[in-house]
Amino acid sequence: xxxxxxxxxxxxxxxxxxxxxxxxxxxxxxxxxxxxxxxxxxxxxxxxxxxxxxxxxxxxxxxxxxxxxxxxxxxxxxxxxxxxxxxxxxxxxxxxxxxxxxxxxxxxxxxxxxxxxxxxxxxxxxxxxxxxxxxxxxxxxxxxxxxxxxxxxxxxxxxxxxxxxxxxxxxxxxxxxxxxxxxxxxxxxxxxxxxxxxxxxxxxxxxxxxxxxxxxxxxxxxxxxxxxxxxxxxxxxxxxxxxxxxxxxxxxxxxxxxxxxxxxxxxxxxxxxxxxxxxxxxxxxxxxxxxxxxxxxxxxxxxxxxxxxxxxxxxxxxxxxxxxxxxxxxxxxxxxxxxxxxxxxxxxxxxxxxxxxxxxxxxxxxxxxxxxxxxxxxxxxxxxxxxxxxxxxxxxxxxxxxxxxxxxxxxxxxxxxxxxxxxxxxxxxxxxxxxxxxxxxxxxxxxxxxxxxxxxxxxxxxxxxxxxxxxxxxxxxxxxxxxxxxxx
Amino acid sequence: xxxxxxxxxxxxxxxxxxxxxxxxxxxxxxxxxxxxxxxxxxxxxxxxxxxxxxxxxxxxxxxxxxxxxxxxxxxxxxxxxxxxxxxxxxxxxxxxxxxxxxxxxxxxxxxxxxxxxxxxxxxxxxxxxxxxxxxxxxxxxxxxxxxxxxxxxxxxxxxxxxxxxxxxxxxxxxxxxxxxxxxxxxxxxxxxxxxxxxxxxxxxxxxxxxxxxxxxxxxxxxxxxxxxxxxxxxxxxxxxxxxxxxxxxxxxxxxxxxxxxxxxxxxxxxxxxxxxxxxxxxxxxxxxxxxxxxxxxxxxxxxxxxxxxxxxxxxxxxxxxxxxxxxxxxxxxxxxxxxxxxxxxxxxxxxxxxxxxxxxxxxxxxxxxxxxxxxxxxxxxxxxxxxxxxxxxxxxxxxxxxxxxxxxxxxxxxxxxxxxxxxxxxxxxxxxxxxxxxxxxxxxxxxxxxxx
Numbered sequence: 001x002x003x004x005x006x007x008x009x010x011x012x013x014x015x016x017x018x019x020x021x022x023x024x025x026x027x028x029x030x031x032x033x034x035x036x037x038x039x040x041x042x043x044x045x046x047x048x049x050x051x052x053x054x055x056x057x058x059x060x061x062x063x064x065x066x067x068x069x070x071x072x073x074x075x076x077x078x079x080x081x082x083x084x085x086x087x088x089x090x091x092x093x094x095x096x097x098x099x100x101x102x103x104x105x106x107x108x109x110x111x112x113x114x115x116x117x118x119x120x121x122x123x124x125x126x127x128x129x130x131x132x133x134x135x136x137x138x139x140x141x142x143x144x145x146x147x148x149x150x151x152x153x154x155x156x157x158x159x160x161x162x163x164x165x166x167x168x169x170x171x172x173x174x175x176x177x178x179x180x181x182x183x184x185x186x187x188x189x190x191x192x193x194x195x196x197x198x199x200x201x202x203x204x205x206x207x208x209x210x211x212x213x214x215x216x217x218x219x220x221x222x223x224x225x226x227x228x229x230x231x232x233x234x235x236x237x238x239x240x241x242x243x244x245x246x247x248x249x250x251x252x253x254x255x256x257x258x259x260x261x262x263x264x265x266x267x268x269x270x271x272x273x274x275x276x277x278x279x280x281x282x283x284x285x286x287x288x289x290x291x292x293x294x295x296x297x298x299x300x301x302x303x304x305x306x307x308x309x310x311x312x313x314x315x316x317x318x319x320x321x322x323x324x325x326x327x328x329x330x331x332x333x334x335x336x337x338x339x340x341x342x343x344x345x346x347x348x349x350x351x352x353x354x355x356x357x358x359x360x361x362x363x364x365x366x367x368x369x370x371x372x373x374x375x376x377x378x379x380x381x382x383x384x385x386x387x388x389x390x391x392x393x394x395x396x397x398x399x400x401x402x403x404x405x406x407x408x409x410x411x412x413x414x415x416x417x418x419x420x421x422x423x424x425x426x427x428x429x430x431x432x433x434x435x436x437x438x439x440x441x442x443x444x445x446x447x448x449x450x451x452x453x454x455x456x457x458x459x460x461x462x463x464x465x466x467x468x469x470x471x472x473x474x475x476x477x478x479x480x481x482x483x484x485x486x487x488x
Numbered sequence: 489x490x491x492x493x494x495x496x497x498x499x500x501x502x503x504x505x506x507x508x509x510x511x512x513x514x515x516x517x518x519x520x521x522x523x524x525x526x527x528x529x530x531x532x533x534x535x536x537x538x539x540x541x542x543x544x545x546x547x548x549x550x551x552x553x554x555x556x557x558x559x560x561x562x563x564x565x566x567x568x569x570x571x572x573x574x575x576x577x578x579x580x581x582x583x584x585x586x587x588x589x590x591x592x593x594x595x596x597x598x599x600x601x602x603x604x605x606x607x608x609x610x611x612x613x614x615x616x617x618x619x620x621x622x623x624x625x626x627x628x629x630x631x632x633x634x635x636x637x638x639x640x641x642x643x644x645x646x647x648x649x650x651x652x653x654x655x656x657x658x659x660x661x662x663x664x665x666x667x668x669x670x671x672x673x674x675x676x677x678x679x680x681x682x683x684x685x686x687x688x689x690x691x692x693x694x695x696x697x698x699x700x701x702x703x704x705x706x707x708x709x710x711x712x713x714x715x716x717x718x719x720x721x722x723x724x725x726x727x728x729x730x731x732x733x734x735x736x737x738x739x740x741x742x743x744x745x746x747x748x749x750x751x752x753x754x755x756x757x758x759x760x761x762x763x764x765x766x767x768x769x770x771x772x773x774x775x776x777x778x779x780x781x782x783x784x785x786x787x788x789x790x791x792x793x794x795x796x797x798x799x800x801x802x803x804x805x806x807x808x809x810x811x812x813x814x815x816x817x818x819x820x821x822x823x824x825x826x827x828x829x830x831x832x833x834x835x836x837x838x839x840x841x842x843x844x845x846x847x848x849x850x851x852x853x854x855x856x857x858x859x860x861x862x863x864x865x866x867x868x869x870x871x872x873x874x875x876x877x878x879x880x881x882x883x884x885x886x887x888x889x890x891x892x893x894x895x896x897x898x899x900x901x902x903x904x905x906x907x908x909x910x911x912x913x914x915x916x917x918x919x920x921x922x923x924x925x926x927x928x929x930x931x932x933x934x935x936x937x938x939x940x
Binding site for chain 1: 520531546737754759760805859865900
């Protein structure tokens, strides 16, 4: 593993630099620590950072750029006749990579010598069999242009790795030389080290922005690709969802929206009353002992992973509903255990602690003076809650409900396991329906080819989901914030 | 206010009105009060009821997964069948496939039954082999290949019973259901009952479920969660190694150094939004960036760890900032007063004091990441059988593996109900991990929390 060795080498260099830098500063001050501007370790750290940062930065940039450059060079070697579109080119390129890797492995294992691997010809050797023998399975026989491209790929990779090693070491050594020469007793080592650390802190904080940027860009680019293949109007207003990987799919989002919306509504109908009343009881009526027990117990529900709720929906709640509403129960409304009701009920249970703990905080934030005023006028406790506390807390509670709704819309595992796979526009809550998140999972799992409309539609669905939840969240946060300003 | 203004209170000067007698209106108001309180109690009771129902479902369905029915019989490893040349050459031995071992095991079962005097009611005696799992031939073969000297001897083997027989003893499979099942007949169950009576068959604790690997769709009795546990472990190492330093660094910057400007605002808004983005969107991000663009291997714990890192970062940043905020300013002032730089005051004094809070938040974030499934589905951690333990650290990070929640999902998708039992059992193991982490977090907080 040359990369790991290079990394360790840089670290070792840094360590040596630390010791040398510290020693040089002390020597410059004739061993008298009082003559130094900063503590001796800062001089060492200064050299250490001057080695690590340029070295690692060059390494990371090289690692990102090298595959791109090689990809560009090698793919231009493949004749235009060998592929019809971009997706086919990607397939050919992945063949090239596999052949190149296979040859490397064969050399490593000793079944081929270096020269043999370099001079191998498709006309003379059955490469597929040779590579199969070292554990690299190929889908088809190797064409001569693929082999040529693979050879080019190998040489470029080898050269590139050598150049990277040289460049990284050069950057590290240059950093060492400069910082070491500059080290003397009057140098402001602490200030420069702290400046670098501050830079690292800022970089860490900016990762949040990078993540958002990554999400938005990856969604947007793939969504644009999708709309090139499939008209946007049909996507947003189509009422049929029937993807078929053979072509001729209809990808209308409306049935998915309806399923998502229906499941979320049922979930909120379960979670909001229970959560809200639980919050009211806990904050207004319950004694400290009841509160100390009931609140954490309710919050356990929030800590349970969603896969557990999904399994609970599929294997416990679904069959239970079937015995009541299914054919055996005599009502005959339900065809199978998976339904909007199943997923909605279980999702509601999941959201109870979410609603209750948010509302609890908000109700507790209502000033005690308002309650005292109402009670002093002779209102009972429930009248105070209904007519004074709740109206005052209403904006916050609405915010909490919106946050819960955004959770419900984005929830995946419960609906994947509990809601079913059929895209329908139907009013019966005992019917199986499907949601946006379920379809994202089913379009993107398996060996989907990322150039087809059927796979790319998942990105468009993801984009819609992202935009909707983002709007709900921002709206909810604005409401909650506005409310807070009234009483603080 | 409607209740007060509706009829203007008790009539003035009404001689009957007294504090000692409730008027109808007071009664109504008090009844409303009681009802309101009852709604609250009912709400909490419903919530707790769901919690109990969930736990009962998990324990009731999952505990049987930890037990498995085994058949213990002596198997005669006949040299004529397993090593025709008689020279114990490993290459020759490896040529005998599991099909070569199957008759040996079946013959052993038949003779064991005869020795106990159990009747075999089949036209062909070999049909009795359906009692055993289809994995037993491979089990015997592996033992022989590992130790060729056993050939020619009679060795006691502890073999897996088939999942139907196992289900019969756990109450999952009934005789009525077998009428429509072509894998097993009621006669097999009679034999199984007789074998239990003779002590040949036993249902005991099954460590292979916890430490073993996943098995193919037709062999639920062999499946275990061990390999995906290792996958989860490698993912958590990635998350811990990345999320903790980055999260702490980001929080320190935002809490201690950030000036009030647009950039800081932008970061803050982004963090609070990322905390509420659906987890599946992070999966899409991972698919597009790490797999499509960066060409990292699909299904690798490294990629899963990276995605979960991005997902847990907001949680860790939020809790770290809260614990940095809880350190009183006097600590900083004192450090600055004796000549420390701002950076020194933070790293030497504030950070160590905030450490217990930061660790608590990190553990809770890790627990969240451990239970997360949706993003892992998109980076390809399902749809295959995680059957190989990684050989080393590199392969642990880069080779395709599953994770505990993804493995549970995989089992829940399979058609055989015997896999549902495994899925519930997997959930018990997952919840034990989560509970341990949360208890550690609570204990850390209790032990080290300071009140200023």
